[in-house]
Amino acid sequence: MLIGAVIESECEKIARIKDAKNPQRTANWWESQLSPVYYAKQKALIDRPRLRGKNNKEIELSTYRAFQNSKKIKQSVMKQMVLGMSSHNYEEAIESFVNGYGTKKSSISRHFVKTTAEQMREFMERDLSGLELCALFIDGIEFNGQMLVVALGLDKKGKKHILGLWQGGYRELRSLYQSVLDDIERRGLDMGRDYLFVFDGSKALRSAVTRKFGSDVLVQRCQQH
Structure with a gap:
């Protein structure tokens, strides 16, 4: 683009x-x-x-x-x-x-x-309140000593929506992932819905997701990680 x-x-x-x-x-x-x-x-x-x-x-x-x-x-x-x-x-x-x-x-x-x-x-920074998503994909990659996080939403029709890009310290992953979830909530994503979360085996990310959505949240580990 x-x-x-x-x-x-x-x-x-x-x-x-x-x-x-x-x-x-x-x-x-x-x-x-x-x-x-x-x-x-x-x-x-x-x-x-x-x-x-x-x-x-x-x-x-x-x-x-x-x-x-x-x-x-x-x-x-x-x-x-x-x-x-x-x-x-x-x-x-x-x-x-x-x-x-x-x-x-x-x-x-x-x-x-x-x-x-x-x-x-x-x-x-667009408003996300109009999205009806069923799954959230979150992935982070290390880039020159920094962690870059991308979040992608999938709706019921199979359409993908880029939710944002975030950057933070590699040694502060828990707070970084928490800020990602806080940001998409601030921008209007319905946090009361049941989502399937797909990500790698990051303990910091799982902790942030559980803290925001509860211990019963659905999580699928990415098959490529």
Whole structure:
């Protein structure tokens, strides 16, 4: 989602806003195309926006070229980006993401950074009261001495919902997992429902879940851990 938004931002700087009439336009929007990009050494396909110039030839976009490099982004930059998201500093996270690929600042407007940061904030801190979930998946990974926790909800139709991303000290797991559950409760998730919790064998996580939902809570240990 973020990679596509970055590429589209460069397109808007070159060809202005899509569908808007502009007699001074030097390039035109073209049909999009499924194209490969890399993030964290993983290959993914995105619906890439494209431009063509007055000569009808495709215009090369520096942002897309950067995202095609599987070795471009550094671990230190990824850490800064993730920490920015988990600490709710979304502008810092986006700037770290873009700069980590070596993308020129001139390719991305300040307006894009602020607008995208606001969209990210709304998504990561959105109200959860409308969700009717039946299962919660919680997983934590160690990253450069920090623990990153992701929570995913599954509704009765099988649709997955990302609930959030949290970061904390590796030696303070119990309080970190407790803060995760406190946060999704604060954002409106119905804590009176019966959920199936799926996670690894973490004693700290099980303790936090039991404390919040009671000793009779349903827990399934992930079969891959």
